[in-house]
Amino acid sequence: MRWDALFADLESQLHAVASAQQESEIRERTRGEQARLTLVQRLSGQVGRQVGVSTRGGRSVTGVLTNVGAQWLALAVEGRSVVVPLPALRTVRASGRAVGQPLSGIEAKLGLGPVLRALSRxxxxxxxxxxxxxxGCFGVIDRVGSDFLELALIPRGDERRAAEVREVLTVPFSSIDTLESESSIE
Incomplete structure (x- = not known):
């Protein structure tokens, strides 16, 4: 009987060590998988949900996350679209922890330029x-280059006519904090 108890105890210890090793391996694999996640994947898992963002420029914006691109995100805020370049983000507040799939194909290659060109068009x-x-500055985007935009400054609510343009502001993409539009970003 003593031998049975000894073997049972050894078997129990062996099982405990094997379980601990398995749990450790699972935790390590999970950390490795999480280390490969990108901000875009994290954000794409929140599409359709309410999120809050704060930016390098000190703005705080809360709205429904509608789109995530390779270099930007778009929020619906009270009938407006707000585009935030990812480099301008300081923090994102979201209630969920869902993660989306990596962007693929052309979606992964399109940056901020195509969004700005759509607004310009x-x-x-x-x-x-x-x-x-x-x-903020108010106007109409006249031109979008590879890494800058030109904004024709006009009085809010006026149409973009040559006589209404006060000046044209050239803004590098890297300086954009947020951009709001009545048009939706699709």
């Missing part, structure tokens, strides 16, 4: 905040 009136200014 639609002649959408936009409010633009840059990372170093307290107040």
């Amino acid at each position: 639609d002649r959408a009136q936009v409010a633009l905040w840059v990372t170093s200014a307290d107040s």
Whole structure:
């Protein structure tokens, strides 16, 4: 009987060690998988949910996350679309922890330029905040280059006509904090 108890105890200890090793391996694999996640994947798992973002320029925006691109995200806020370049993000507040799939194909290659070109094509009136200014600029995007945009500054609510343009502001993409538009970003 003593031998049976000894063997049972040894078997129990062996089982405990094997379980601990298995749990350790699972935790290590999980950490490895999490280390490969990107911000875009994390954000794409929140599409359709309410999120709050704070930016390098000090803005705080809360809305429904509608789209995530390779270099930007778009929020629906009270009938407006707010585009935030990912480099301008300081923090994101989200209630869920879901993670989406990595962007693939052309989606993974399209940056901020195509979004801005769509707004320019639609002649959408936009409010633009840059990372170093307290107040936004209002106007219509006249031109979008590979890494900059030109914003024709006009009075809010006016159409973009040559006589209404006060000046044209050239803004590097790297300086964009947020961009708001009445047009939706699709």
